[in-house]
Amino acid sequence: MSDAPAADAVHIGLDLGTQSARAVAVDGTGRLVAAASRPLTGRRDGVRHEQDPEQWWSAVAAACRDTLTGIEPDRVRGLAVDATSGTVLLADERGGPLTPGLMYDDGRARAYTARVNKAGEDVWQELGYRTMQPSWALPKLLWLLDNTDFPGARLLHQADLVTWRLAGHQVAADAGHALKTGYHLVDERWPEDELARLGVPVALLPDVVRPGTVIGTVCADAASATGLPAGTPIVAGTTDGCAAQIGAGALAPGAWNAVLGTTLVLKGVSPHLVRDPGGVVYCHRGPGGTWLPGGASSSGAGALTRRFPGADPDALTARAAATGSTAVAYPLVGGGGERFPFRAPDATPFVLGDVAGDAEEFHALLLGTACVERLCLDRLDHIGAPVGGPLTFTGGGARNRYWSQLRADVLGRAVGIPEHAESATGMAVLAATASGATLEEAAAAMVRLRDERVPDPARHARLTPVYLDFVDELTRRGWLEPAVAAHAHGKAEQ
Structure with a gap:
């Protein structure tokens, strides 16, 4: 029978982000036993964004070694890996990279x-997303096939390279990463006819299983x-x-998790x-027959590091909070183009209102991110996704108390902040299912909330017109569909 994870068992979560690889060890009660990370570096050139796949493995291995120092081996019961969505490469028959990793926001395709x-x-159409975007994995695969010449190459998603190294041989990919490569989540198969029309041999693609499936064991070399x-x-x-959604315990219908990282x-x-x-x-597939709708924006905290490289974010936040400014900056991370809450390849950053100095500009980016987040939820509500359940914040941005409060004030709803707000924790929770617990049981035992941000009604009322002006500007520029903007206005009037 399934049961809650044993209290003294240790479960390992591995997270490959944009800027770092992170490993965590979490026990069956949700206590963070140890954690470590290693930086990752990339190359950006216009719409191109690449990383060295060998660096993924070396960073993961080093973070694991540091995390496991002092932990008795017999306590370790399982591990799971998450990575950025849509990041792919070609590899040889031994799992050696033949190409750079084309990152999640690479737009060359x-x-x-x-x-x-x-x-x-x-x-x-059947899967609900209607069309693929240039940054998705399947268009990038076609670009790779047209611009490289590696007979017998295999497509790997970012996590696949790491699991191959861990097992010592190729293992199945998970359905979450396979979605943007065209995997048919309803029928749970590769759409062979459609791929054949694109010149993609199915032999190039990995086998696919649902998240939570045991796909192998750690080999001696990886150990x-x-x-x-x-x-x-x-x-x-x-x-x-x-992964962050699992780590936040957002597993019941209507529950949502917002990951604010790059x-x-x-x-x-x-x-x-x-x-x-x-x-x-x-939508991804969820546990117990549920579905996991959502989207990934091209906006976020990366706009802060891009505009203020090397700055002390805590000091800037304190100065920004004191300004009282309601100027809004559209916080696109890259050179341009948006994916969610609307699709606009030509979108570029802009500022509404006057900003005087770094502190006000920094605050405008904080507020702009909060406005994008509210628009995401308004769009989801517009298309029939249930959005009224509990909301949690995870990711690096959730560690900024002022920013989390500002986001709650713009949204006008209470927000829970998990004790360990990171994707790696979600993978530790998923890894616990290897011992027999269901995902819901593992999350109930291992996910802890450390804080709650309750909105200030007066500030929400003051910021709502600011949000609606931002929505109207997006519509005026031709990026946001008028029907979504009208829905946002209607929701604000309720």
Whole structure:
């Protein structure tokens, strides 16, 4: 029978983000036993964004070694890996990288999206997201096939390279990462006919299983490199957004988790597959027959580090909070283009209102992120996703108390903040299912809330017109659909 995780068992969560690889060890009560991280570096050149896949493995291995120092090997019961969604590479038959990793927001495959969307139109319609975006994995795969010459190459998602190294041989990919490569989540298969029309041989693609499936065990070489005990079960993970959702315990219909890191990601739970006529929102499969709708924005905290490199964020936050400014900056992270809460390849940053000095500009970016977040939830409500359940904040941005309060004030709803607000924790919770617990049982035992942010009604009332002005500006620029803007206005009037 399934049961809650044993209190003294240790479960390992591995997270590959944009800027770092992180490992955590969490016991069966949710206590963080140890954690470590290593930086990751990338290369940006216009719409291109690459990383060295070998660095993913070396960073994960080093973070694991540090995390496991002093932990008795017989306490370690399982591990799971999450990574950025849509990041892919080609590898040889031994799992060696043949290409750089094309990152989640790499836009070089724009010219391939029309072909992808024509060939797979019926499948993408059935799956609810209608069309693929240039940054999704399948268009990038076509670009790789056209611009490299590696007979017998295999497509790997970012997490697949790490699980291959851990097991010592190729293991199945998880359905979360396979979604943006065109995997048919309803039928649970690769759409062979559609892929054939695109010139993609199915032999190039990995086998796929649901997240939570045991896909292998840690081999001797990986044990030596990472400090993980040989034979430790490897559990199929999921994308970073879904991982953070699990780590926040957002598993009941209507519950949502907002991950604020380099970019903003929202994931929730629905009893039904949510279909978006605009093709912006997409669904993963959830536990127990549920679906996990959501989307990944091109806006987020990365706009702060891009504009204020090397600055002390705590000091800037304190100065920003004292300004009382209501200017709003649209916080796009890259050079341009938005994915969620609307699709606008030509979107560029802008500022509404006057800003005087760094503190006011910094505050405008904080407020702009909060406005984008509210618009995400308004769009989700517009297309029929249940959004009225509990809301949690995770990611690096959740550690900023002022920013979390500002976000709650803009939204006008209470928000829970988990004690360990990170995707790696979600993977530790998922890894606990290797011992027999259900995901719900593992989350109930291991997820703890450390704080709650309750909105200030007066500040919410003052900031709502600011939010609506931001919505109207997005509409005026032709980026946001008028129907979504009208829905946002209607919700604000309720």
